[in-house]
Amino acid sequence: MVNVVEIENLSKYYENGNVKALDGINLTIEEGEFVAIMGPSGSGKSTLLNMIGSLDRSDNGKIVVDGHDLLLEKDLSNFRSETIGFVFQLHNLLPMLSSLENIELPTYELKISSDEREKRASKLLKKVGLEDKAKFSPKKLSGGERQRIAVARALVNNPSIILADEPTGSLDSDNSQKILQLLKDLHKEENITLIIITHDPNIAQQAGRIVNILDGKIANG
Ligand SMILES: Nc1ncnc2c1ncn2[C@@H]1O[C@H](COP(=O)(O)OP(=O)(O)OP(=O)(O)O)[C@@H](O)[C@H]1O
Ligand SMILES: [Mg+2]
Numbered sequence: 001m002v003n004v005v006e007i008e009n010l011s012k013y014y015e016n017g018n019v020k021a022l023d024g025i026n027l028t029i030e031e032g033e034f035v036a037i038m039g040p041s042g043s044g045k046s047t048l049l050n051m052i053g054s055l056d057r058s059d060n061g062k063i064v065v066d067g068h069d070l071l072l073e074k075d076l077s078n079f080r081s082e083t084i085g086f087v088f089q090l091h092n093l094l095p096m097l098s099s100l101e102n103i104e105l106p107t108y109e110l111k112i113s114s115d116e117r118e119k120r121a122s123k124l125l126k127k128v129g130l131e132d133k134a135k136f137s138p139k140k141l142s143g144g145e146r147q148r149i150a151v152a153r154a155l156v157n158n159p160s161i162i163l164a165d166e167p168t169g170s171l172d173s174d175n176s177q178k179i180l181q182l183l184k185d186l187h188k189e190e191n192i193t194l195i196i197i198t199h200d201p202n203i204a205q206q207a208g209r210i211v212n213i214l215d216g217k218i219a220n221g
Contacts, residue, residue, distance in 0.1 A: 085154030
């Protein structure tokens with residue numbers, strides 16, 4: 001099996017070292033795995049996910065994602081566009097754009113035609129069951145619908161890894177399960193590696209593996 005994430009002795013300190021957000025993390029994730037990250041508030045889960053997505057830099061250690069050594073990688077924004085799909089708790093959709101345009105947004109990092117952009121976005125809109133809402137602003141959508149748009153947006157550049165930080169945190173259990181099912185289907189159909197932070201045991205138990213974080217350290221293997 002290929003390791004899609006290799007992390008060795010990774011640390012991240014804030015406030016001149018007084019806050020150890022991550023403290024010597026060792027973690028390997030194989031291609032196509034579905035991993036749930038759990039742990040108390042403030043334990044370092046988002047810091048770890050942001051590090052894997054190269055949104056944040058470590059202070060020391062080693063982190064290799066999809067073959068890219070992130071501490072040496074020169075073009076991180078290109079790495080992100082081509083490799084990672086992000087889904088956040090607050091979906092960060094732009095209200096002045098339509099649903100379809102929100103999904104298209106990440107494709108502007110790629111050199112593809114506007115026809116191709118629209119084709120990809122329309123296909124995904126259909127996949128998340130919202131083709132009839134293409135022209136709607138996210139302001140006119142429900143929380144669950146917005147999160148489905150956010151998942152579609154995360155997929156539009158065909159990422160090999162999806163990083164989701166409490167993607168169902170603001171949804172009721174019915175909508176949570178729908179979003180999770182969508183992610184699980186993609187994970188299965190396209191062998192996308194899925195890494196989800198969640199506080200919800202019902203979500204976590206559906207993952208292939210649960211990684212528990214406590215005080216910036218991995219509390220299990
Ligand atoms: N920019 C920052 N400056 C200073 N401290 C920070 C910063 N970002 C995070 N921290 C601290 O690092 C620690 C880990 O934060 P992190 O956001 O990773 O926690 P988390 O496990 O995602 O928590 P939650 O479940 O509440 O989202 C916390 O103690 C937090 O206060
Ligand atoms: Mg967090």
